[in-house]
Amino acid sequence: MLAEIITIGDEILIGQIVDTNSAYISKELNRIGVQVYQITSIQDDRQHILRALEDAKKRADIVIVTGGLGPTKDDITKETFCEYFNDTLVESPEVLQNIQNIFSKYIKKKPLPANIRQAMVPSTAQVLQNPNGTAPGIWMEKDNTVFVSLPGVPYEMKHLLTDEVFPRIIKKYNRPYIYHKTLLTYGLGESAVAERIEEWEDNLPKNIKLAYLPSLGRVRLRLSSTGKDKDELEEAVNSKMNELRQLLDDIAVGFEDETNIVERIASLLTQRKQTLSLAESCTGGSIVKEITAIPGASAYLKGSVVPYETHKKVSVLGIDKTLIEQHTVVSAPVAQAMAKQANKLFETDYAVATTGIAGPTKGDGDDEVGTVFIAIASPMRVECQKFSFGNHRERVILKATNKALELLLKEILKN
Amino acid sequence: MLAEIITIGDEILIGQIVDTNSAYISKELNRIGVQVYQITSIQDDRQHILRALEDAKKRADIVIVTGGLGPTKDDITKETFCEYFNDTLVESPEVLQNIQNIFSKYIKKKPLPANIRQAMVPSTAQVLQNPNGTAPGIWMEKDNTVFVSLPGVPYEMKHLLTDEVFPRIIKKYNRPYIYHKTLLTYGLGESAVAERIEEWEDNLPKNIKLAYLPSLGRVRLRLSSTGKDKDELEEAVNSKMNELRQLLDDIAVGFEDETNIVERIASLLTQRKQTLSLAESCTGGSIVKEITAIPGASAYLKGSVVPYETHKKVSVLGIDKTLIEQHTVVSAPVAQAMAKQANKLFETDYAVATTGIAGPTKGDGDDEVGTVFIAIASPMRVECQKFSFGNHRERVILKATNKALELLLKEILKN
Numbered sequence: 001m002l003a004e005i006i007t008i009g010d011e012i013l014i015g016q017i018v019d020t021n022s023a024y025i026s027k028e029l030n031r032i033g034v035q036v037y038q039i040t041s042i043q044d045d046r047q048h049i050l051r052a053l054e055d056a057k058k059r060a061d062i063v064i065v066t067g068g069l070g071p072t073k074d075d076i077t078k079e080t081f082c083e084y085f086n087d088t089l090v091e092s093p094e095v096l097q098n099i100q101n102i103f104s105k106y107i108k109k110k111p112l113p114a115n116i117r118q119a120m121v122p123s124t125a126q127v128l129q130n131p132n133g134t135a136p137g138i139w140m141e142k143d144n145t146v147f148v149s150l151p152g153v154p155y156e157m158k159h160l161l162t163d164e165v166f167p168r169i170i171k172k173y174n175r176p177y178i179y180h181k182t183l184l185t186y187g188l189g190e191s192a193v194a195e196r197i198e199e200w201e202d203n204l205p206k207n208i209k210l211a212y213l214p215s216l217g218r219v220r221l222r223l224s225s226t227g228k229d230k231d232e233l234e235e236a237v238n239s240k241m242n243e244l245r246q247l248l249d250d251i252a253v254g255f256e257d258e259t260n261i262v263e264r265i266a267s268l269l270t271q272r273k274q275t276l277s278l279a280e281s282c283t284g285g286s287i288v289k290e291i292t293a294i295p296g297a298s299a300y301l302k303g304s305v306v307p308y309e310t311h312k313k314v315s316v317l318g319i320d321k322t323l324i325e326q327h328t329v330v331s332a333p334v335a336q337a338m339a340k341q342a343n344k345l346f347e348t349d350y351a352v353a354t355t356g357i358a359g360p361t362k363g364d365g366d367d368e369v370g371t372v373f374i375a376i377a378s379p380m381r382v383e384c385q386k387f388s389f390g391n392h393r394e395r396v397i398l399k400a401t402n403k404a405l406e407l408l409l410k411e412i413l414k415n
Numbered sequence: 416m417l418a419e420i421i422t423i424g425d426e427i428l429i430g431q432i433v434d435t436n437s438a439y440i441s442k443e444l445n446r447i448g449v450q451v452y453q454i455t456s457i458q459d460d461r462q463h464i465l466r467a468l469e470d471a472k473k474r475a476d477i478v479i480v481t482g483g484l485g486p487t488k489d490d491i492t493k494e495t496f497c498e499y500f501n502d503t504l505v506e507s508p509e510v511l512q513n514i515q516n517i518f519s520k521y522i523k524k525k526p527l528p529a530n531i532r533q534a535m536v537p538s539t540a541q542v543l544q545n546p547n548g549t550a551p552g553i554w555m556e557k558d559n560t561v562f563v564s565l566p567g568v569p570y571e572m573k574h575l576l577t578d579e580v581f582p583r584i585i586k587k588y589n590r591p592y593i594y595h596k597t598l599l600t601y602g603l604g605e606s607a608v609a610e611r612i613e614e615w616e617d618n619l620p621k622n623i624k625l626a627y628l629p630s631l632g633r634v635r636l637r638l639s640s641t642g643k644d645k646d647e648l649e650e651a652v653n654s655k656m657n658e659l660r661q662l663l664d665d666i667a668v669g670f671e672d673e674t675n676i677v678e679r680i681a682s683l684l685t686q687r688k689q690t691l692s693l694a695e696s697c698t699g700g701s702i703v704k705e706i707t708a709i710p711g712a713s714a715y716l717k718g719s720v721v722p723y724e725t726h727k728k729v730s731v732l733g734i735d736k737t738l739i740e741q742h743t744v745v746s747a748p749v750a751q752a753m754a755k756q757a758n759k760l761f762e763t764d765y766a767v768a769t770t771g772i773a774g775p776t777k778g779d780g781d782d783e784v785g786t787v788f789i790a791i792a793s794p795m796r797v798e799c800q801k802f803s804f805g806n807h808r809e810r811v812i813l814k815a816t817n818k819a820l821e822l823l824l825k826e827i828l829k830n
Contacts, residue, residue, distance in 0.1 A: 011628050013451045014595065015442025016637070018435050022456070027430025036428045038463075041437070041454035044626075048453075055470075071606040072627045073616065107604065114606040134606075153629070155807065180429065189522065191486040191529040191549075201488065211459075212487045213426050214568070222431070278721075284707025285700035288721050292699025295775050295808055303727040306693075306703050306719040308712065309761075316718060316760060345731060346724075360710050392570065393710055 001175050002037045003029050004060040006052050008067035008077055009152060012041045021066050021157055032166060033175030034062065035226070044068055049080040057145045062169065064161075067152035069135035071114035077149055078138070082122050085140055089120040092127050095136045102134055128164035132156045137164060146172070177230045181241050182213075182222040182256040185248055186406065190214040193221070197247050208240055218402070220256060221248075253406060261405045262294050268412050269300035269350070274379075276408075277346035278304035279317055279338040281329075282356035282372055286401045302346040307338075317341045330355050330367050332375070332384040339377035339384075350412065351377040352404050356389075358396045372400045376411045383411065416590050417452040418444050419475040421467050423482035423492055424567060427456045436481050436572055447581060448590030449477065450641070459483055464495040472560045477584065479576075482567035484550035486529035492564055493553070497537050500555055504535040507542050510551045517549055543579035547571045552579060561587070592645045596656050597628075597637040597671040600663055601821065605629040608636070612662050623655055633817075635671060636663075668821065676820045677709050683827050684715035684765070689794075691823075692761035693719035694732055694753040696744075697771035697787055701816045717761040722753075732756045745770050745782050747790070747799040754792035754799075765827065766792040767819050771804075773811045787815045791826045798826065 005025050011017045019041055026036045037059055042048045049068075056063045068077030082089055096119035103111045111134075118134045121127055128137030128148075135151040137160045148165055150157045169175075185193065190212050194201070201210055207227065213220040223241055227233040245252050254264070269276060278288050288304040291297055307313040310329045314321050319337050327333045338353035356372030369391045375384040385407065389399040420440050426432045434456055441451045452474055457463045464483075471478045483492030497504055511534035518526045526549075533549045536542055543552030543563075550566040552575040563580055565572045584590075600608065605627050609616070616625055622642065628635040638656055642648040660667050669679070684691060693703050703719040706712055722728040725744045729736045734752050742748045753768035771787030784806045790799040800822065804814040 010624075010626055010639075011637070012438070013441055013454065014445050014639070015438040015440070015451075016595075016597070016628065018433065018438040019454075020433050023427070023430040023433040025430070026428055030429050036430075037458070039428065039434075039456035043452070070627060070629065072609045074624075074626050112606045112610050114609055155810065180431075182431070191527045194487045194529055195527050209425075209489075211425055211489050212485060213431065214485065222426070224425075224429075284712065285703035285719060285721075286707075288700035289704045292701075292721070292723070292773075293809065293812070297699070298723060302724045303731060304700060304721040304723070305731075306700075306707070308707070308719070309717045312718040312761060315762075316720075346727060347730075358707075394708065395570065397708070 001034055001173060002060045003034045003062040003064060004037055004056040005039045006049075006056060006063060006065045007039070007041045007152070008044060008049060008065060009041075010044050010074075013043055021152065021154055024154070024158065025064055025066075025161060028161060028166070030178050030180070032170060033178050034169065034173075035178065044074055044076060046076060046080050046083070049077065050084055053084050053147065057143060060145060061173070062146045062148070064165070065147065065149045066157055069118075069149065069151045071112075071118055071134065078120070078122070081125075081138065081140065081147070081149060085122060085124065085142060087122040087124050090123045091119050092121045092136070094129065095119040095121060095127055098129055098131065098136070099134045126168075128160050130156055130160055132159055139165070139168060176226050176228055177233055178224070178226050179230075179233050179237050180222055180224045181237050182220050183241065183244060183248065184218060184220055184253045184256050185251040186218045186253060187251045188219065190219050193219050193248065193251075197244065200243060200247060204240065205236070208237060253409075261409055262290055265291075265405065265409050265412060266294055266296055266300065268409075270296065274349040275300050275302050275347075277302050277342040277348040277351045279342040279351065279353040280304065280306050281308065281313070281338070281354055282358045283354045283397055283400050283404065284308065284358070286397050287352060287354070287404050290401060290405065302348050305342065305345070313338065317345065328367075330357060330371060330373065332373050332386065335373035335375035336377070336382045336384045339375040339382055343377050349379050350408065352408050353377070354400055354404060356387075356396070356400065358400075359391055359393045370396050372396065372403075374400065374404045374407055376404075376407050378411050378415055380415060383407075416449055416588060417475045418449045418477040418479060419452055419471040420454045421471060421478060421480045422454070422456045422567070423459060423464060423480060424456075425459050425489075428458055436567065436569055439569070439573065440479055440481075440576060443576060443581070445593050445595070447585060448593050449584065449588075450593065459489055459491060461491060461495050461498070464492065465499055468499050468562065472558060475560060476588070477561045477563070479580070480562065480564045481572055484533075484564065484566045486527075486533055486549065493535070493537070496540075496553065496555065496562070496564060500537060500539065500557060502537040502539050505538045506534050507536045507551065508534075509544065510534040510536060510542060513544055513546065513551070514549045541583075543575050545571055545575055547574055554580070554583060591641050591643055592648055593639070593641050594645075594648050594652050595637055595639045596652050597635050598656065598660060598663070599633060599635055599668050599671050600666040601633040601668060602666045603634065605634050608634050608663065608666075612659065615658060615662060619655065620651070623652060668824075676824055677705055680706075680820065680824050680827060681709055681711060681715065683824075685711065689765065690715050690717050690761075690763040692717050692757040692763040692766045694757040694766065694768040695719065695721050696723065696728070696753070696769055697773045698769045698812055698815050698819065699723065699773070701812050702767060702769070702819050705816060705820065717763050720757065720760070728753065732760065743782075745772060745786060745788065747788050747801065750788035750790035751792075751797045751799050754790040754797055758792050764794050765823065767823050768792070769815055769819060771802075771811070771815065773815075774806055774808045785811050787811065789815065789819045789822055791819075791822050793826050793830055795830060798822075
């Protein structure tokens with residue numbers, strides 16, 4: 001049961017956009033037991049589309065194509081599908097009705113001829129109605145391979161995938177069960193982790209695969225297996241994962257995908273009716289942005305301040321000016337005072353504070369670029385740690401954000 | 416002069432990570448006149464890698480492969496290159512030296528056997544030294560096609576691409592010049608834009624291609640051309656772009672890629688020695704994060720506050736409580752007061768404020784999910800606009816962030 005994804009659009013091949021659709025589709029297909037064999041990004045070009053469709057047909061049972069369905073002249077996916085399936089375009093009354101509804105409800109104008117043309121679909125296609133846009137999805141079959149064409153707009157694609165494509169796949173195919181479980185570790189490099197678990201890894205059963213996913217300051221370890229019996233499979237993977245977790249007990253922080261770290265913080269604080277505030281200097285709003293991205297933040301987040309200019313740490317946050325003069329603005333005492341003052345200003349139980357030098361230039365401190373102090377104030381204490389996150393601004397901010405969330409979670413779990 | 420990109424890693428095909436390397440490599444190759452024909456993401460699987468290399472060789476002059484170079488057992492790219500090139504792995508003394516340097520300088524431990532093995536390279540490969548990591552890049556040739564293998568870690572890949580791969584490509588190949596120019600418009604849908612410029616589009620010269628790139632609330636229009644004479648090419652595209660800009664004068668906001676919108680705001684405020692603050696409620700730190708992501712923000716950004724809880728708008732930002740009671744917290748008067756108070760609190764010239772309902776639930780206001788008020792306070796006035804950004808939390812925050820930056824830039828340009 002293999003699928004392939006083809007994303008169409010010159011904008012991908014000149015690097016104007018990052019293709020996020022493929023990762024989304026892959027993850028969702030995996031969930032329903034469909035393995036993605038290959039992802040191919042190609043140009044808005046007739047010959048190229050035809051070849052990619054034919055190549056994918058040789059390997060896959062399902063081919064999901066995104067992009068090239070817009071109302072303008074550079075969009076040629078539908079016409080090329082017709083050529084590939086030796087079909088012609090006909091107007092679909094139901095799609096036309098949907099287009100007219102969207103225009104009267106949201107755009108409050110009559111559809112243009114280009115929009116009306118979007119109601120044209122290959123005569124043998126099953127139409128997948130798109131309530132969020134004017135381009136319909138289509139489902140066609142050739143030599144036992146299913147071809148699905150979806151709009152490239154992520155929001156429209158996602159709804160069509162869930163509401164129209166997946167029910168048809170689930171009905172049509174008997175799928176195996178695919179199970180992944182990922183352990184999140186930090187503080188040890190990929191090769192050091194590998195060395196520690198070598199003997200265990202060598203004795204893994206053949207049907208369980210281990211992958212190492214290193215990223216900034218972390219290594220994620222993923223166990224995967226495919227099979228027919230859901231319970232048996234989960235039990236086998238979970239049992240190996242328990243062994244792995246014990247081997248890495250000192251560096252493991254939890255499992256991925258169950259919930260992300262912000263969701264864990266959110267659920268703990270909400271349950272306990274405790275509250276959070278932040279005072280971010282060098283992370284510049286990056287932490288609070290992660291927190292407010294998850295619905296329900298208002299249950300525990302009272303607020304945040306970014307006192308970017310040194311003087312604003314005094315005038316807005318109420319840090320003692322002499323403390324800054326004595327220790328410099330990038331220091332543990334200032335980070336701790338920022339956390340304490342955030343708790344006071346926002347009347348919260350927990351506060352996170354960051355001060356450091358994101359770079360590329362040194363700013364108001366004496367320390368090296370990449371130096372960051374992270375303080376966590378809890379109802380019990382204020383703790384602070386110093387880090388060196390290297391000399392690349394984007395990475396310093398990202399590493400400090402990840403580390404601050406980790407330290408906050410650990411502190412909450414202690415109490 | 417065509418290139419292809421092959422990204423290797425099961426984590427891409429199960430959707431655990433988004434492949435951002437391909438977009439970066441494509442964009443950079445374009446800059447030096449190399450067109451990317453196809454991007455292919457494949458599994459850490461010997462057969463799959465061999466087939467992808469052979470397929471790409473048929474179509475491309477340069478094949479850039481990323482991923483699968485780590486020290487652990489699931490990384491097999493180097494071994495598979497050896498098989499494809501009928502070669503064997505030998506230890507590279509210079510790579511070994513680099514690995515030892517990295518361990519003694521950053522990790523302060525002796526390299527493990529798995530790291531030492533990273534010094535093994537195919538005997539006929541040109542080694543591309545990686546000062547930022549232990550996995551070297553390699554450059555090999557077969558039947559007039561160049562194959563480059565780079566680590567998948569974005570930071571290491573980017574440096575190797577710029578410092579090692581590009582100088583070799585530039586030396587080896589005579590490349591045409593590729594020129595893109597992209598106009599940013601907002602406020603009109605893709606098909607309405609297309610209708611307005613239809614006659615102009617039909618008369619475009621054959622060697623200039625137009626593409627429509629719709630995204631949240633905006634349509635970007637990209638003109639592209641390829642040729643040998645840089646000046647002639649740029650003149651032809653720029654002249655057509657001027658015509659296009661005139662046709663769309665009322666909805667055009669500028670050109671993309673010259674500088675992004677934050678960079679334009681940063682350069683104007685820095686030049687004028689003016690300052691900025693923010694009070695973000697529903698955008699939850701998303702705007703200040705965009706601003707601090709660009710180096711040099713400390714020249715004009717004084718600070719930001721996220722008064723997430725309604726009461727904190729009173730206690731921290733100093734909004735009049737009766738104003739909130741009279742108009743509700745999601746209202747133009749409150750947004751305007753937030754912007755004014757941010758200017759006061761942070762002693763700045765410009766302030767941006769947002770209040771709204773990001774969803775999925777309604778929160779403290781009476782309005783529909785997606786309602787957002789954005790206020791901009793300048794030295795001259797405070798303006799506010801109301802928007803309806805739909806009912807998808809992530810999109811509401813993103814649309815409000817983009818719109819707020821647009822309104823700020825427009826206001827700065829007025830003064």
